Amino acid sequence: MIKELFIDRKEHLKSLTHGLKNGKDYILIAPRRFGKTTLAQKILEDIAQDADCLTIHIDIMRYSGSVQSVAEGIVENCLNALGFMGRLKFLLKQIEFSFKLKVKYGDLEMEPLLQLIREKNDEWLLLEQALELVEKIAVKHNKKIIVFFDEFGELFYLGERVIKVFRSVIQLQKHVNYLFAGSQETLMTKVFVEKSGAFYRFGNLIFLKNLERDEILLYLTEMNLPYEIIEIILHKFNCHPYYTSKIIKDLIIEPQHAKSIDTFLDYINNVLISQENGYLELQLQKIKEKTHALDVMVNLSMGLDPYSSLNISRQAAYLALKNLENGGFITKIEKAKYVISDPLLALYLNR
Ligand SMILES: Nc1ncnc2c1ncn2[C@@H]1O[C@H](COP(=O)(O)OP(=O)(O)OP(=O)(O)O)[C@@H](O)[C@H]1O
Ligand SMILES: [Mg+2]
Numbered sequence: 001m002i003k004e005l006f007i008d009r010k011e012h013l014k015s016l017t018h019g020l021k022n023g024k025d026y027i028l029i030a031p032r033r034f035g036k037t038t039l040a041q042k043i044l045e046d047i048a049q050d051a052d053c054l055t056i057h058i059d060i061m062r063y064s065g066s067v068q069s070v071a072e073g074i075v076e077n078c079l080n081a082l083g084f085m086g087r088l089k090f091l092l093k094q095i096e097f098s099f100k101l102k103v104k105y106g107d108l109e110m111e112p113l114l115q116l117i118r119e120k121n122d123e124w125l126l127l128e129q130a131l132e133l134v135e136k137i138a139v140k141h142n143k144k145i146i147v148f149f150d151e152f153g154e155l156f157y158l159g160e161r162v163i164k165v166f167r168s169v170i171q172l173q174k175h176v177n178y179l180f181a182g183s184q185e186t187l188m189t190k191v192f193v194e195k196s197g198a199f200y201r202f203g204n205l206i207f208l209k210n211l212e213r214d215e216i217l218l219y220l221t222e223m224n225l226p227y228e229i230i231e232i233i234l235h236k237f238n239c240h241p242y243y244t245s246k247i248i249k250d251l252i253i254e255p256q257h258a259k260s261i262d263t264f265l266d267y268i269n270n271v272l273i274s275q276e277n278g279y280l281e282l283q284l285q286k287i288k289e290k291t292h293a294l295d296v297m298v299n300l301s302m303g304l305d306p307y308s309s310l311n312i313s314r315q316a317a318y319l320a321l322k323n324l325e326n327g328g329f330i331t332k333i334e335k336a337k338y339v340i341s342d343p344l345l346a347l348y349l350n351r
Contacts, residue, residue, distance in 0.1 A: 009039055012206060017046045020146045020177050021053060025203030027152075028181040029188045031328055031341045032283075033242040034208045036181040040148050043179065047146050054143045056081045056134065061151040067123040067158055074130040075113065078137060081145075092118065124165065131169040138175035145176045153184035153328070156191070163191055163198045171202070178203065184328040210239040223251065229264050236268075237343045247272070273348055280348050287329060292320040300330065300340050301349035307336065 016026055020043065028036045044055040056077050063073030076088040084091060084101070091097050092114065101110050113133065116126040138145040155162050170178060180203070182188040191197040192205060216239055220230045237243045250271070251258050257267035273280070287293045296306045296317065306317045321338060324330045329345075330338040340346040 009035060009208070012039060012208070013042055013046070016179070016206070017043050019204065020179060021047060021050065021144065023177060025178045026180070027188065027192045027199075027203050027205050028179065028208060029185055029192075029205065030183065030208035031185065031331070032183045033240070033342070034183075034210075035241055036183065036208060037150055039208070040150065040179055040181055044146065044148055052143055054081055054138070054141065054145045056145060056147045057150065058147065059150040060154045064151070064154040064157065067127055067162055068120060070155065070158070070162070071123060071127040071130040072117055074127075075117065075133060078130075078133050082137065088117070124161075127162070127165050128169055131166065134176050135173040138173075143175075146179065147176060148179045148181070150181050151183075152180040153182035153187045156184070156187045156326075160198070167198045167202065184326055185331070186325050186328075208241075211241050211244055213239050216244055219248065223248070225251070225258050226260070228261050229258050232261070232264065236347065240343050243272075243344055268347065269351065272344065273351075276344055280345055283329070283342065283345055286327065287324070290320060290323040290327075292316055293324050293329075296320045296324060297329065297340065297345075298349050300338060301346045 016039075019026065028040065030036050041057070044057060047053050048055045058073055058077045060070065060073070063069045072088050076091075079088070079091065080086075082104075084097070098111065098114065101114075113126070113129050116122060116129065134145055134147060137143075155166070170176070180192075189197075192199045192202060194200065213234065216234065217230065220233060225233075233244065233247055237247065250267070256263065257271070258264055284294070287297055292310070292312055295310055295312070299306045299309055306321065307314060310317060312320075321330065325332060325338070329341055331341050332338055340349075
């Protein structure tokens, strides 16, 4: 069955759940839509079953504008985990909030931290204290805390100091373990894999992989799909876990899409792409923020070399490629040769 295609995710689910509960930290690295968030949420759910553990999920993307907002995000999610649900700025406006907090967590000394948030004049101190809060909660509640930082790569855009503060606070903690996820492979590698990175040797690196080609081939063959359609799926979607499994599921429900090459291409262009339109447009919006990046993407989608086929300087092409690579939109396959990471985005651009 289709579930079996995700066999390695199941193994990861088991080993990461066990590891996190037993003092290990992990870093999940994979391109967009490979299932990082889904896997991490499942892990947190499993861990939360354990009465001795508390889980905190912080999506950096939601708070990535400034150091202040990241720190506030950490505090907000800590408060949520403690049962104070709601956005921090609304919580702070409630008169009885501080009082309740004091009654419940008097010796947690939340007031200085909330003061820092209100005054907005020392974001670095605030960040340190926000990160320290997690350990304090763990000690106070006598629980192990597992924190999942999703979209960790977004922090890199705030500068190196943020990452260094994270590391310096986190590494001293004894009651908290961390799971990081990020899709910007080059940036994640810089911080977690390279010797000079702030998080070098911090935790166990998990690279979520593409699905196995042979496995998919076997599966598609068993579905009795025409050979040409199998070719298109393997060639155009490159064993991408999300798209491949989505296509398989769609074809099981509506086999008529696979009647001929034409009906299948029609399905891709009119069903799949329109279902994913919102996501694809969001990607394009981000790409457009960088100079020449969209032109370079369109160029790559046509199989051209942006260095020679665009009317821009070599330096400009290089910069656009670097930005795209850092953003996780393209992957380097050999020297000066790149491919678009999201196969559907590639098709969308090349329509
Ligand atoms: N193990 C799985 N089985 C079936 N579907 C999955 C699985 N993992 C992920 N998906 C589906 O794939 C899609 C992308 O997954 P998810 O959002 O977890 O990826 P991601 O790696 O966090 O992506 P991003 O980098 O964009 O945040 C989701 O719609 C999810 O429902
Ligand atoms: Mg995600």
